[in-house]
Amino acid sequence: MELTRRWRGRREGADDGAGRHSCGAATQPAEKVEKGPGRYAFLPWLLMGLGAFSNIIHGRSGNPWLAGAGLLAFNSLYVSVVFAAFSPRRRDTRYPLYALAALAAVTFAIALGFGGEWFLFFPLLSMASGTVRAIRGKPLGIWLIALSGTAGFLSGWHDATPWGSFGIGYGTFLSGMVTATVLSLFDTIQQLRATRQELARSAVEKERLRFSRDLHDLLGHTLSVVVVKAEAVRRLAPRNLDAALAQAADIEAVGRQALTEIREAVSGYREGSLATELDRARSALDGAGIEVVVRRAGPPLPPQAEALLGWVVREGVTNTVRHSGATRCEIDVHADGDRVRLTITDDGHGPVSSGASDAGGTTAPPGAVPGAVGGTGLIGLTERLAAAGGTLRSGPDGRRGFRVTAELPVGAGDLADTEE
The missing domain is CATH 1.20.58 (Methane Monooxygenase Hydroxylase; Chain G, domain 1)
Incomplete structure (x- = not known):
């Protein structure tokens, strides 16, 4: 928390200083020209x-x-x-x-x-x-x-x-x-x-919104995986030391990958990979004790579509691990010549509004982490996909479970079906 406050203070100070510098140097002479003749x-x-x-x-x-x-x-x-x-x-x-x-x-x-x-x-x-x-x-x-x-x-x-x-x-x-x-x-x-x-103000607000979404998508998923892996280490350590060490190694790998992604995000060169996110999703769900099935069909996707769908996988799996209390999760990716469709379905309770039952809320399952229904992650993803001409829908799947569906337009390509 202290590091976060320091970083936020430095960022706001830099924004204010930059704003005063850019406006102060350009505004004073401009005002003399733009004032015009008076009465x-x-x-x-x-x-x-x-x-x-x-x-x-x-x-x-x-x-x-x-x-x-x-x-x-x-x-x-x-x-x-x-x-x-x-x-x-x-x-x-x-x-x-x-x-x-x-x-x-x-x-x-x-x-x-x-x-x-x-x-x-x-x-x-x-x-x-x-x-x-x-x-x-x-x-x-x-x-x-x-x-x-x-x-x-x-x-x-x-x-x-x-x-x-x-x-x-x-x-x-x-x-x-x-x-x-x-x-x-x-x-x-x-x-x-x-x-x-x-x-200029609108550009600053959009950049801050983009940065907040990136920060949420990066750290939210990573920390959730670390928590799940740490819980697995705690459960396995008394009876299976080798399995516990394997989970600890996964924690180390996730942490190193998160550091790499943060450095790339700061540098502005981060590009998501759908295959990488699917592998991480499988690892996170396995560590949480959730049966996972991943299917993928279709041609290779453009980098932008890969990155956007990677964020959807990351956010959807994070919500499944943290909030749903599910025992099974299915991830389907199907692409054709015009569009790609990603569906994440689980048999849990979906996101919860609190840890107890209330009016309009859902009772949290045992072990679920409370969170806001349709939180900032899904809202941010909806905005991102809408900007790319796509859609994002989320809600209950029948009588039990939760489904997240994302669709994006893509270019034509050769179909190639794979089962993961």
């Missing part, structure tokens, strides 16, 4: 209204009080639209649209009422439109085309200057389109960054 970046553009303000000061706009009120209303609505478009609480509501509609009404009113420099407020209206998320995309393009065309026409009609009319129309369209494009680009970058982080 205050659009306020200096209000200086385009200095010409209109100058007209008010010099009395060239007719009624200065009305012109001043119009300028104040435009600036206030412009700031309201921009701030609402960048507000996390308001940007996805209808408030920016209502404020933009009011801004458009004020823009048309002051441009038609005063003319001249006041038409420069149309590009500002277009820029404010580009900040509103609700109309980005196709609605924004239609709106900008209509707005720029109208602004150019009104400017030419009011002042009779064709080049000024073209400049107002072109500036109106370009300011809104560039604003929307830039903001959409930064929104996309932010979404990609969030997706990348989510994928």
Whole structure:
């Protein structure tokens, strides 16, 4: 337990350190790029209204009080639209649209009422439109085309200057389109960054799940075999020393093989062998006093199928030895050109939920080790086989016994029947 806690602490510390290292080096410069322009970046553009303000000061706009009120209303609505478009609480509501509609009404009113420099407020209206998320995309393009065309026409009609009319129309369209494009680009970058982080977290979780399944499958079966062999040594030692020594030698061999598998698992090169697992299953069941029959029919299997079925044999036999209280176990492997089917059947009580009878549980047989029905081993195997296009079913076999059935798709091959 102490070694397990130390190892877990080192692993979590390494994960945290790696996460801080990988994120810390890449996130800080990325945030400066992905942050994008904020709401205050659009306020200096209000200086385009200095010409209109100058007209008010010099009395060239007719009624200065009305012109001043119009300028104040435009600036206030412009700031309201921009701030609402960048507000996390308001940007996805209808408030920016209502404020933009009011801004458009004020823009048309002051441009038609005063003319001249006041038409420069149309590009500002277009820029404010580009900040509103609700109309980005196709609605924004239609709106900008209509707005720029109208602004150019009104400017030419009011002042009779064709080049000024073209400049107002072109500036109106370009300011809104560039604003929307830039903001959409930064929104996309932010979404990609969030997706990348989510994928990284998902990859870490999948790797931890894979490691936990491998650890369970490796050590659970091995320790069960060691316990069964040790019990056999204890029973045989008083009356048959040679048999007890043979069981002790098996314990040594199982331990050495487990060390090899753990080293290979850590290195990432572990490959399961179905034939090896069948031999180990026969040895484990014999040591537990369970009669075993192994049958295999079909062509050679691909390495991935061999590895997956090897895990099924390991887990199924471990459950039989630990939980079932069975006296007989049959393992059948049948493959054809398309699929392979593995069946493990025993005549015991199946997995048990506790050592005593309870509601919904099964009474543990004498000598069975309590465990969860359909524990983490079978759940993990179900996930593994599902990822490879296979299935895993487990449950009672008729009136007595327990059956585990695994099916996997395989490639075509020459059939070769063997009996083990």
